[in-house]
Amino acid sequence: MTVTPFPELKIRDVHEADRPRERLIRQGAQSLSNQELLAILLRTGTKQESVLALANKVLTNFEKLHALKHATLEEIVVIKGIGEAKAVQLLAAIELGRRLAQKETDSRFTIRSPDDAASFLMPEMTSLTQEHFVCLFLNVKNQVLHKQTIFVGSLNASIVHPREIFREAVKRSAASIICAHNHPSGVPTPSPEDIDVTSRLFEAGQIIGVDLLDHVIIGDHQFISMKEKGYF
Structure with a gap:
């Protein structure tokens, strides 16, 4: 400084x-x-x-x-x-x-890659002191229609329920979603809970017809794409 x-x-x-x-x-x-x-x-x-x-x-x-x-x-x-x-x-x-x-940032930002999603979210999420689970709702052109914080707190499958997320997706006429959450530790390595939640959201999206494009974990100015890492 x-x-x-x-x-x-x-x-x-x-x-x-x-x-x-x-x-x-x-x-x-x-x-x-x-x-x-x-x-x-x-x-x-x-x-x-x-x-x-x-x-x-x-x-x-x-x-x-x-x-x-x-x-x-x-x-x-x-x-x-x-x-x-x-x-x-x-x-x-x-x-x-x-x-x-x-x-x-929010002016119809188009997401073409995990880097785009991280660039969109990282300025706000990288320095948060609590975990925030956020969803981006996208149209057919992968433009951001809406961003919403779903909950604040430690991630587990009982809190992140697909029903709440996909209800909002249907309300927004979203074609797909990208989920993200931060790790206040600064290390974006997926936990077993992260993997479990991602799997449930992917399966729910397949049934409803709203694709989960990615789940991005944000650390201290770094991120991991769970899609790129092959978790779903």
Whole structure:
């Protein structure tokens, strides 16, 4: 993680041309570091430290920038110098960014391969701290009609019931489905429960006429296609 070396400076002590807001206006947002972008959102520091130092504390507290995606109000306000108002500003910006990214991804995305399915799902699922079982409902052109989280929790056959999934598939007039779930451990190796659930869903899809194209297991920026691995 790159941090701009301004920790002890007040913004007024930084040359005007080098201040984050001025640099954004002049050079564009992409030219700013994570610290500088956070500083703009936080707007002001405290009597004891600059806004740049405060932004640095936020980054240090969450270790990785993407960890902020799942930060709660309570987790942010424990950082000294961050009150409720600043925490709300950060959470609003994070949520807006998430929605923009998801909206772009969801615009009739076409899935032609396991890589496409993983690319569609991984930005949202790779850093989740609990298992999420998600289904993509596709039309005859393999375009995503709908994405739905079926349940959150440890995967087992009694929870993931084909009835709930294929009821939604019929409702959406889906021609096929792709299932996915994440492993919070970061290792996407299929468990016996993963294999059992996949087999039951494949068999149910064959009976109903809605094909299970794949079951993708997502780890830490890696994935396994159970179709490619020959599990069904």
